Amino acid sequence: MPTRETNESLTEKQIAARQRLRIRSAAVIEEIRARKAYDEQGFIKDDIFDVDAANEVDLEQVGDDASEGVDEATFVGGSIPEGPPWNYDITPEEMAIKAAKRERRAQKTKSLKQSALNKAPNKLKNPSDLQVRFRTALVYTLLTIGCVFGGDITFVLYLMIVAGICAGEFYYMLRSDAKLPNEMLGIAGAVLYIPAVYFLGLNGAVLVMVIQLIALLVWYVFWLKARIADVGISFFGAAYTGLLLCGLVLIRQNVDGVWGSLVLFLLFLSVWANDAFAYFVGSRFGKHKLAPRTSPKKSWEGFIAGLIGSALVWLAMSFIPGIAIPIPLAILFGVICGIAEVIGDLAESRIKRNSGFKDSGTIMPGHGGLLDRCDSLFLASITSAILLVFGGCFI
Numbered sequence: 001m002p003t004r005e006t007n008e009s010l011t012e013k014q015i016a017a018r019q020r021l022r023i024r025s026a027a028v029i030e031e032i033r034a035r036k037a038y039d040e041q042g043f044i045k046d047d048i049f050d051v052d053a054a055n056e057v058d059l060e061q062v063g064d065d066a067s068e069g070v071d072e073a074t075f076v077g078g079s080i081p082e083g084p085p086w087n088y089d090i091t092p093e094e095m096a097i098k099a100a101k102r103e104r105r106a107q108k109t110k111s112l113k114q115s116a117l118n119k120a121p122n123k124l125k126n127p128s129d130l131q132v133r134f135r136t137a138l139v140y141t142l143l144t145i146g147c148v149f150g151g152d153i154t155f156v157l158y159l160m161i162v163a164g165i166c167a168g169e170f171y172y173m174l175r176s177d178a179k180l181p182n183e184m185l186g187i188a189g190a191v192l193y194i195p196a197v198y199f200l201g202l203n204g205a206v207l208v209m210v211i212q213l214i215a216l217l218v219w220y221v222f223w224l225k226a227r228i229a230d231v232g233i234s235f236f237g238a239a240y241t242g243l244l245l246c247g248l249v250l251i252r253q254n255v256d257g258v259w260g261s262l263v264l265f266l267l268f269l270s271v272w273a274n275d276a277f278a279y280f281v282g283s284r285f286g287k288h289k290l291a292p293r294t295s296p297k298k299s300w301e302g303f304i305a306g307l308i309g310s311a312l313v314w315l316a317m318s319f320i321p322g323i324a325i326p327i328p329l330a331i332l333f334g335v336i337c338g339i340a341e342v343i344g345d346l347a348e349s350r351i352k353r354n355s356g357f358k359d360s361g362t363i364m365p366g367h368g369g370l371l372d373r374c375d376s377l378f379l380a381s382i383t384s385a386i387l388l389v390f391g392g393c394f395i
Contacts, residue, residue, distance in 0.1 A: 097388045134368035140364065140373060144268055149261045155252065158196050159245050162374060163190040166241040169360040169371040170351070174233055177355040180226060181234040185215050189235075190242030197246040198253070205246060212238060242373070244378040249387030254394040259322035266320070267384050269311035270334065271376050274341045276307030278302035290342075295349040302341060310338030333387045340383040341376035348375035 147158035168189035196204030314334030335349020361369025
């Protein structure tokens with residue numbers, strides 16, 4: 001029980017919320033005791049405890065300071081608002097307004113979808129799951145190819161958008177898992193890593209990292225609800241979705257002209273080939289589970305097929321002017337990059353499973369969220385850059 005001195009330092013709404021929570025907790029405890037007595041002695045539950053009567057709690061029983069600023073009508077009939085205690089001061093009128101806004105947004109979204117569906121040709125309506133996946137993948141592939149060959153600035157903007165969307169989906173999943181990350185600082189950090197590395201090199205990545213860490217520490221100090229784990233999640237999310245993609249920027253800066261764009265395209269193609277080979281071979285011949293607790297559909301047969309697909313693309317990369325990779329080294333790099341892609345995919349699957357999500361979002365019909373589509377790209381990006389730099393492959 002907080003002291004009177006403590007209550008004096010709180011706002012009236014905080015006092016009211018705490019007392020309402022205390023009253024509700026007392027009612028729940030009494031209900032648990034009644035159920036326990038029923039289980040142990042076989043009494044009739046209604047003879048011991050009446051839930052409706054318990055909800056009509058007399059506020060005078062909790063003390064003079066407890067009844068201060070509390071609306072007794074809130075508790076009659078057990079109409080405690082849902083959510084955390086700091087939302088208990090929402091009036092029924094405010095809740096109705098919020099519900100009406102949600103309904104209007106849902107109706108507007110439904111209207112837009114129906115309008116788009118009415119304009120679509122009949123052959124595109126009611127597509128199968130495979131058709132939806134194919135069409136979404138086709139749009140994503142064409143957009144990626146256009147940005148890769150559209151010049152440095154276009155490609156940088158593309159990576160910034162990808163990093164921002166993926167970071168938003170990452171933080172949304174973690175917040176649903178009872179975490180409290182700072183989405184604003186996290187998404188800003190993920191987006192800023194890309195131009196910082198493009199204009200300042202690795203020094204730019206260090207600069208963004210330090211600024212973000214300081215900003216998160218300031219946020220942690222002044223926002224008392226934040227935990228140190230929330231700071232770590234905010235920092236990790238930006239590095240995971242933004243910093244790792246900087247490997248593609250480094251590769252583009254070391255290979256000039258159209259050949260640099262072609263190398264980047266083949267790196268994307270190695271990721272797509274890994275996924276495609278693993279999917280078709282695994283769905284047809286897969287019998288031995290790769291990681292049943294993390295991703296039940298992945299198999300060792302599909303994993304090996306994916307490595308072969310990635311190695312074939314890297315083999316083709318060895319013939320591009322601007323980089324020098326012996327054929328055996330190209331195959332080895334393809335296998336290593338393929339392993340990194342699978343680890344990146346499994347890592348994102350683990351995040352979704354821990355957070356209780358099937359997909360990270362809905363932005364890509366048939367595939368889920370953009371993070372679901374790019375999870376393999378993150379580790380593949382930085383792994384490829386490390387292999388090409390330390391392998392002395394840039395001419």
